[in-house]
Amino acid sequence: xxxxxxxxxxxxxxxxxxxxxxxxxxxxxxxxxxxxxxxxxxxxxxxxxxxxxxxxxxxxxxxxxxxxxxxxxxxxxxxxxxxxxxxxxxxxxxxxxxxxxxxxxxxxxxxxxxxxxxxxxxxxxxxxxxxxxxxxxxxxxxxxxxxxxxxxxxxxxxxxxxxxxxxxxxxxxxxxxxxxxxxxxxxxxxxxxxxxxxxxxxxxxxxxxxxxxxxxxxxxxxxxxxxxxxxxxxxxxxxxxxxxxxxxxxxxxxxxxxxxxxxxxxxxxxxxxxxxxxxxxxxxxxxxxxxxxxxxxxxxxxxxxxxxxxxxxxxxxxxxxxxxxxxxxxxxxxxxxxxxxxxxxxxxxxxxxxxxxxxxxxxxxx
Numbered sequence: 001x002x003x004x005x006x007x008x009x010x011x012x013x014x015x016x017x018x019x020x021x022x023x024x025x026x027x028x029x030x031x032x033x034x035x036x037x038x039x040x041x042x043x044x045x046x047x048x049x050x051x052x053x054x055x056x057x058x059x060x061x062x063x064x065x066x067x068x069x070x071x072x073x074x075x076x077x078x079x080x081x082x083x084x085x086x087x088x089x090x091x092x093x094x095x096x097x098x099x100x101x102x103x104x105x106x107x108x109x110x111x112x113x114x115x116x117x118x119x120x121x122x123x124x125x126x127x128x129x130x131x132x133x134x135x136x137x138x139x140x141x142x143x144x145x146x147x148x149x150x151x152x153x154x155x156x157x158x159x160x161x162x163x164x165x166x167x168x169x170x171x172x173x174x175x176x177x178x179x180x181x182x183x184x185x186x187x188x189x190x191x192x193x194x195x196x197x198x199x200x201x202x203x204x205x206x207x208x209x210x211x212x213x214x215x216x217x218x219x220x221x222x223x224x225x226x227x228x229x230x231x232x233x234x235x236x237x238x239x240x241x242x243x244x245x246x247x248x249x250x251x252x253x254x255x256x257x258x259x260x261x262x263x264x265x266x267x268x269x270x271x272x273x274x275x276x277x278x279x280x281x282x283x284x285x286x287x288x289x290x291x292x293x294x295x296x297x298x299x300x301x302x303x304x305x306x307x308x309x310x311x312x313x314x315x316x317x318x319x320x321x322x323x324x325x326x327x328x329x330x331x332x333x334x335x336x337x338x339x340x341x342x343x344x345x346x347x348x349x350x351x352x353x354x355x356x357x358x359x360x361x362x363x364x365x366x
Contacts, residue, residue: 007062007239014039020243021045021072028253033064038345068132075139076118082304116303137189181221185330196278210236276326278305287323
């Protein structure tokens with residue numbers, strides 16, 4: 001049976017369906033718990049949270065479910081990340097974004113002492129809480145961190161956007177590799193080469209990764225229904241990670257404006273841009289992305305740019321300004337449906353089982 005995979009057995013879940021982790025507050029404990037209770041693996045993207053808040057979120061998840069779940073963190077890149085910024089650079093970027101602050105009637109923010117969170121204390125909080133799975137994007141953490149996971153019985157997954165990254169993830173000692181095709185919504189998790197040079201499609205990436213590594217492969221990117229799941233299983237994946245379809249669910253942490261856009265006629269127009277966070281990410285094209293296109297090479301890296309645009313988000317959402325917020329979405333967004341997460345898992349399972357139970361046309365002699 002397709003559901004009885006190595007991933008399901010190691011994680012202690014019924015179906016090898018993993019809800020993609022959403023950073024920046026788009027995850028919710030309710031979404032994680034709903035997916036877990038339905039037999040999949042719920043995931044919480046905690047990259048934006050300090051250590052104490054990560055502990056609180058994990059405690060809240062455990063109040064909602066006793067099933068296995070995952071926490072996701074971003075590995076920092078000290079060569080490209082802008083965790084600090086001098087006064088001149090801050091003023092330059094603030095001036096570029098000043099018209100948007102003026103439109104919303106809010107003051108330009110004062111510079112913080114530090115952008116982003118401390119990765120080491122984030123990891124320590126997760127290790128102390130011992131979730132079933134700790135997944136990473138944007139690289140490979142230290143050997144010590146991976147050993148600490150093993151010592152505590154925490155499984156580890158790394159995210160690869162190329163075959164070479166998958167090979168490196170296996171060599172580092174990860175338990176699973178997430179093969180993330182460029183169709184996926186949200187950030188591109190590339191780390192060996194620039195994201196723009198690592199744009200491999202899911203259906204090209206998954207079989208190549210499955211042929212090169214011995215650890216279980218989790219397919220991600222452009223999967224939104226049972227057809228996508230069945231197809232990636234046929235290509236060698238032992239499980240799937242689905243993001244955008246769960247983001248559209250009523251129990252996700254996204255705002256209603258974003259959720260409505262995911263099921264709108266504009267959802268099919270997605271682009272890759274650094275405009276909102278300073279890192280390449282796929283989302284629904286809007287006015288801010290178009291306006292920032294000429295300046296993308298001048299924008300600061302993550303997390304500085306993400307901090308600037310996050311100051312706009314609450315007021316933009318309150319005023320219905322979908323043109324000023326990041327609208328993460330993958331290329332299969334036209335297939336998503338408004339639903340609860342538990343119902344979505346049930347429907348996905350039913351679709352896969354129907355596909356696998358139906359003889360192919362060639363088998364019927366068609």
